[in-house]
Amino acid sequence: MTERIVTLLKADPRVSDYRINTMSRISYELFFVHRDLETVRSTETTETRVTVFSAHNGKLGDATFQVYSSYTDETIRSKIEEALAKAELVDNEPYALPENETGHFASDSNMRELALPELGAAIADAVFAADCYENGSINALEVFVYRDTVRVLNSRGIDKSEVKYLAMAEAIPTWNTAEESVELYECHNFTELDREAIRAEIDSKMREVRDRSLAKKPEEPIACRVLLAAPELREVFESIAYNLTFAGQYQQSNAYQVGDAIQKDPTGDRLSLTVRGKMKGSISSAAFDEDGFTARDRQIIENGVAKACFGSVRFASYVGAEPTGALRCMEVATGTVSREELAREPYFRCASMSGVQVDVYNDYLGGEVRLGYYFDGMREIPLTGISISGKLSEALASMRLSERETVYKSYKGPDFAVFEGVEIV
Amino acid sequence: MPFSEFLEARRADCRALVAELSKQFAYVGILGSDIRSTRLGVDKNTSDIGEGGLTECGFVIKMHNGRAFFEYSLDDVVGDKSALAQRIVKSVRVAEALRSREIEVPVPHDEHLIQSFSRDCDFEEYSDEAVLETAKRVRDEILARDGRIVNAMVRVSPYTVSKLFVSQNRELDQFYSWVNAFCAAILADGEKMVMAHEEAYSNRMGEVLKTLPTRVSPLVEKAGKLATAKPITPGVYDVITDPSISGLIAHEAFGHGVEMDQFVKDRALAKQYVGKYVASPICNMHDGAAAAFSAASYFFDDDGVLAQDTEIIRNGVLVAGISDLVSATELGTAPTGNGRRESYKRKAYSRMTNTFFCPGKDKLEDMIASIKHGYMLFETNNGMEDPKNWQIQCTAEYGIEIVDGKLTDNYVSPVVMSGSVPELLQSISMVSDDFRVIGSGGCGKGYKEWVRVADGGPALKVKVKLA
Known part of the structure; x- marks a missing residue:
């Protein structure tokens, strides 16, 4: 044919x-x-x-x-x-x-x-x-x-x-x-x-x-660090990465520009993110994109600062940049938090969410938590009927990344991250 | 515009294949699908005429061997039917390790029916050039309205659907069309960037091209307001929902919960509540491809069952669910015409079509006036169902604060509404007397199987957690 x-x-x-x-x-x-x-x-x-x-x-x-x-x-x-x-x-x-x-x-x-x-x-x-x-x-x-x-x-x-x-x-x-x-x-x-x-x-x-x-609804309000796992981290980091594309640059829809601090006044781990074509174990892994362009991996965020954009030959040409191909995988550098360190202070771990809501334009991070665990310093207590809500920028500034790596769909990176300043409602 | 010539040419092949496969299977039904979709779009710097994502052409065969169901999807049914039947049987072979696990479900009813359905379509009256010209005019007008608008997008997506269904006793065909369009503006105000959009949709291109330019003023005004939007202070509020958010509640809170393939799997709490109060007594809800006119309105479903109007909630009491052929057969009920596939390459499930709350008797202005402090929520962003545990998450694009019974100029965005479905539905205290079904949405089952749906209703007054 x-x-x-x-x-x-x-x-x-x-x-x-x-x-x-x-x-x-x-x-x-x-x-x-x-x-x-x-x-x-x-x-x-x-x-x-x-x-x-x-x-x-x-x-x-x-x-x-x-x-x-x-x-x-x-x-x-x-x-x-x-x-x-x-x-x-x-x-x-x-x-x-x-x-x-x-x-x-x-x-x-x-x-x-x-x-x-x-x-x-x-x-x-x-x-x-x-x-x-x-x-x-x-x-x-x-x-x-x-x-x-x-x-x-x-x-x-x-x-x-x-x-x-x-x-x-x-x-x-x-x-x-x-x-x-x-x-x-x-x-x-x-x-x-x-x-x-x-x-x-x-x-x-x-x-x-x-x-x-x-799990029960908490009887008292909870205020502590919030922990997100790989499925939610993928959504968070993908929302950021897709605001650093050549297409968005050309169409003026990127929320971030090269040189912008993705993490303003960071107090936690610095974010470093590389977009990739091929990634072992990922269902999104692809050697080339639909133009037939061989994937060229690119680090787009280094130490919390937007370093580069990525995208197809067409939009790379429009903005006068070297193309990477339309990359669908991303790798986030691991951080410094071990399970032992995590257990030193209380946290709320989101184990199952309806779907994390990330709005880069409106600086929003939130969602309904179907199952969460409140760690009170001694043990994890299962909770339900809870939502989380906060400013994405504040969450990113305080973010601590786990030292352990995992692969989930198009994401490879820390298996959890901890955020300050996210309300538990 | 006529029914697909390709499917017409394959009608005899479908009959022959049904006859061939009927030698081995107790039930055989073939769905042929020929969907032509186009996407015409412009933004500030680019234009685009491409194929829409709905485009497909192929067949899916559903079979029942006296115990379980089997399906096979393929591009064409032409050629030697005996060889094709052998290929199909080989492809759906069950590994030895699983043979003892085959379910035992009765053979579906296949009542005699031969019918053709067609809806008028005006697409041939409008050239691609004419559509693109309108899109460019609307784009230019959006860009000219406000210097802070850095980009404007306009997209028009028409599609035609031809489907042929052939089983041992049924032969149905249908042809219909639809067009969805939207315009959007990206506005940069200092460091803040917002995106606003407006929609137009109809089965007639002429109507969409007439409506799109009228959306420019509301779009630009909304973009300006959204630039002032603040985050909401999380809490429980009195809320008025616009028809889009009412529809989202109907869809997520109860629509998914009454998809009867979930009843079969014991995945829906609603199964235990048929005949019981599940909502406020002023709450009524329907679903059906024949219950309203929208992108989700067809003549027969992907199982060859005619479209219906199903009453789901009557005066707060759960009346019935919606089903596809398989779940209805398993439950011993009549299918409701809700068997839908993402494409001929995917399985049919029980899916919503037009899902909505029915209008009530209250005036919207009285509803707003009844609130001391709360919000009116507008425009669906997304939602997530939890039919087993009756939790809900619905995200609205924005809300407007209500203070002392009046809408203010204070916008909040985005707004995530969450909580328990029964608490939310039982909190409905006022229902407006107006009604609108929004006809351009998409819906997944879990996180996949996307189909076109519509939902809506009147404005509702509820009490709910916002964050």
């Missing part, structure tokens, strides 16, 4: 450049109700997107269309015509597409060693291995296993492909008592099959859901 499309694109002289992106996915999915297998799904699909570029009057326009397997040459020709007409209406500044690089990036994941049905079964078994508490259960489980093949090809000699194995287990640990039944949400993403790691992750959630059944 790709070769047919290339021939048809080359035959039209009005096409100044082109790019073809394909994504082929084979998936195997299992859906359990309690421990019973309710639905088995499989997908075998290919998505082909063609972008045509039209240089006109010193400007550059582009338009994208999808090509389906049913398309005849005649249909593709007419789609190219339509896309050219659209591209000619678009008057953007010209920029150079990436050139002359080819490569195939194969996955070394151990998930390729099993057939997809057996891989799905192995993941389900690992999750249910943690379902061993008398009052606890996994009320629902969804297992997704993907084998993705991504290819980018353009008119300037780019032809790259990458095979990725990704998996996700979405489990609902539940705890039942005579009075009530409570649950937590767990979404575990991974790129390597590690049965023990899956079991341990689900087991930790089983213990948390048990604690949620014991």
Whole structure:
């Protein structure tokens, strides 16, 4: 199909450049109700997107269309015509597409060693291995296993492909008592099959859901340090990083400029953040972006100060900077707080949140905490029915980062951070 | 604009594949989906005409083997049906280790129905050039209104939906269209930067292009006000919700809680409350693709079940939930036409459509006048459900302080509302007599499976924790 499309694109002289992106996915999915297998799904699909570029009057326009397997040459020709007409209406500044690089990036994941049905079964078994508490259960489980093949090809000699194995287990640990039944949400993403790691992750959630059944609303107001874990830290740091993009710089929507102090008058650990393309263990890891540009890692924040922006070839060209590619992973340097040091003073640990709210524009950090632990200096007491709320700038200024590292989705960095000045309501 | 030629050409293939697979499966249904979406946008420096994120073309086959369900998604159903059926059976193979775990669920009812549905669409009357010209005019007007506005964005996203459903006894097809548009302004005032947006939506492009320019003044005024917004002092307040926030409450507080696939998994507390009071007696709530007209209004769902209007809460009492084919079959109830997929590549779940509180008898001005000190909240930012434990988190873009029964000029932003669902719903003390369903939202189940939804209602007076 790709070769047919290339021939048809080359035959039209009005096409100044082109790019073809394909994504082929084979998936195997299992859906359990309690421990019973309710639905088995499989997908075998290919998505082909063609972008045509039209240089006109010193400007550059582009338009994208999808090509389906049913398309005849005649249909593709007419789609190219339509896309050219659209591209000619678009008057953007010209920029150079990436050139002359080819490569195939194969996955070394151990998930390729099993057939997809057996891989799905192995993941389900690992999750249910943690379902061993008398009052606890996994009320629902969804297992997704993907084998993705991504290819980018353009008119300037780019032809790259990458095979990725990704998996996700979405489990609902539940705890039942005579009075009530409570649950937590767990979404575990991974790129390597590690049965023990899956079991341990689900087991930790089983213990948390048990604690949620014991958790009460605090009778007295609490004022102490607030601790956020990797899922919430990812949201916080991603919100900051996405305000240091070339696109935002060009469109004047970045909340931060290079040279700005992200942490004003810091009293804690200094933030250092690097955006990356490839990152071992991350489901967002990618060797190249959708332009086919090979990822170039870049440190964008050093010691609490914005050092650089990042982004695609197009917007890098517009602001006169060296492109990095559209990077989707980030690594935050670890800090100095050990578990022992943490335990010297009271803190409130947010174990499960509805979703942390980070508003860089309005300088806000907050959210509802479904399960938190108040450490009173002696022990952790499970609490619920609480919200946190504070100024992002004040939280960042006081931030202390843990010395231990973890990987969560697109984030690699401290497994927790401690903030001052965040209200517990 | 007609129903998809591609799907029409595959109608006979779908029938043949259903017949072939029916040799091995007790139930077989095929959904063909051809969605064409476009995104036309401009900002201060760039313009863009691209494919919208909804674009897709393919098929999903649902099967039942007398015990469990199986699904297979593919790009095309053309070719040798016997070979294709073998490929499908092989692809949904269950590993030996899991075979004993297959659930036992009855075979779904597949009542005879053959019907075509179509809604008028005016997209062909408006060229890309005309749409882009309107977008540019609106952008230029926003930029010209206030020197502090550093960028303005306008985006118009039309799409058409063609779906074909073929099972042993049913053959349905539908065609409809929708267009969502928004304009946004980024305003920099000293060190503070704010973003404000306004929306326009309809099934008719002509109406959207007429409405968009009328949103410029409210947008610019709002951006200016948001630049003055302060953080809210956390606490419990008397609150008036605008229709967007009322809809968000309906959606997060109870909509997700009555999705009946959660009943099957014992994941919804609402299952135990059918026939019981769950809200104030002046509270009434509905959901259904046929209950209002919006981006979430279709003729039949992704299981081939006709759209309905489901009464969820009547005078404070929980009446019913909403279901897809699988959960209804498991629970022994009739499906409510709420089986929806993010795309043909994803599973169908019980999902909301148009979810709203019904209007009451109070005047909005009386509701505001009844508050000594509180806030009126506006515009949905996001929300999160917790149907098992009935907790809620809803984030509004902004609030306006009410002092001595009057709206002031004091803006707060953002505002996160949280607490217990029953406490919130039972605190509803006034319901306005006006009503609006906001037709352009998106909703995930947990953190995935995004579908178009709409929600809304009247203004509500509630007591709730804000932070």
